[in-house]
Amino acid sequence: MPPSATRPGVTTAVAAFATLATVVGAIHYLEIPSLLSQRKRSRKVEKRCYDTEEEYSLAAFKTLTSQITLPTTYPLAIDVQKNIPIYDCSGFKGTETEALKDEIFHILYHGPGVFVFKHFFTNMATLDAANAAFASIIASEQAQPAGAKGDHFAPASANSRIWNSFSKHCIRDPASFVAYYSNPLFRLVSEAYLGPAYKLTTQLNVVKPGGAAQVSHRDYHLGFQTAEAVARWPKPMHDASRLLTLQGAVAHSDMPLESGPTRLLPFSQGFGEGFMAYRRGEFDAYFLEKYVALPLEKGDAVFFSPALFHAAGENRTADFERSANLIQVSSAFGKTMETVDSLPLVEKSWDILSEKCRKEGLNDEVEAFVCAVAEGYPFPTNLDRRPPAPGGMAPESEQDVLMRALSDGWNKEEVTEKLTEMRKASGA
Structure with missing residues (x-):
């Protein structure tokens, strides 16, 4: 039987569609819009820095932070709650390590900017020993003559704070220090975002009953500077700042919602003007309207981009102290080639x-x-x-x-x- 004839018009339409699909595919593959945008930027000199008097688009910020985290994007997560991927560390397999690192990086850079590791510590004796060392440090520091001991975003008297708890923990109780920082999950998370040769620093923070909530903010590096100082840094350095540090906290006590676990605004780390905008009243008001928080159990950990809009919550309990070991992991980059005294x-x-x-x-x-x-x-x-x-x-x-x-x-x-x-x- 001879092949069925195809009408010339249909053949032409199919060929045209195939040609169009090829062209669209080539444009997508070559990222032509991005190339055209880059060409435009290369031929026009723009302001390299943000202006303290500049208006920043709250509408764009709302659009950015209205995204939805799809569970299918992070197949190794056991759940997604309030846009935050949740992982169960007790179920990790060695064969999943690289795939897990890929998911972590995507979350922090392209995704919601925050994730929770359930059962980051499973041996409660390790945390109890660390808590005993921290309690001893707090007691000895409180016994010293009162000095100008500062705290970020809160009066020093409102919290029990240990600056550089990393070093003080080791000096006070080296055995529990070794047990604590032998946890290989520190390395997994740190290398996923920052690569090798990172450096850890930590600070313990105990928020007492009635402890007030923080104002929404971003963190180290540019988040620790005044708006006037931040405005001196070129715009690309604002993007670089969020790539140089990883923020985190290990729960050293249970953290029910009424105790004020960290308030978070998923996807906000992607807002380019965020280090300038977070101090603006309209952005803080939107944060207070839309933030989310998750309860944590002792031994859980939360990690997030330092550019994520966040704030410690209010401890509304009558008799419960919320305790967390705050973590900053710093990239190996940003150091000088030679030591200059x-x-x-x-x-x-x-x-x-x-x-x-x-x-x-x-x-x-x-x-x-x-x-x-x-x-x-x-x-x-x-x-x-x-x-x-x-x-x-x-x-x-x-x-x-x-x-x-x-x-x-x-x-x-x-x-x-x-x-x-x-x-x-x-x-x-």
């Missing part, structure tokens, strides 16, 4: 610099020299001895000291003594 350089050049400043004033050349020689970033530091300065969440930097010294006419002995004191106070 600014103190001897300042000592050698101060007389020349101060004379130049006396003759010319605090001009661009003087400021450029200060920026080249002195450390402009106050971290890492010892927040017990150098609490956050008023108006921000960071203490004074070496550059701040030198500019103040030049303005006030300090001599070499005065400025080197101040820098030496700062360095000593910043040590462990």
